[in-house]
Amino acid sequence: MSKQVITSGGEDHVVREDTAKSFRGVHWALASIAAFLVIMALLFFGGFFSSLIRGDVDSPATIERQAGR
Secondary structure, three states, X not given: OOEEEEEXXXXXXXXXXXXXXXXXXXXXXXXXXHHHHHHHHHHHHHHHHHHHHHOOOOOHHHHHHHHOO
């Protein structure tokens, strides 16, 4: 079974290949989740602030008031 080197806590550790793959997989998964959250926050706040600047925030209450006129 082959050995690989991973860096954890600033130290190099020699581990089995399957352990190294698992270690890298967890890090990729956490990085992917973090990237997804950052993108979602950018989209949300971008849309929120652009609607505030344009002033076209149409809540359900506003729509009902306009329909009743």
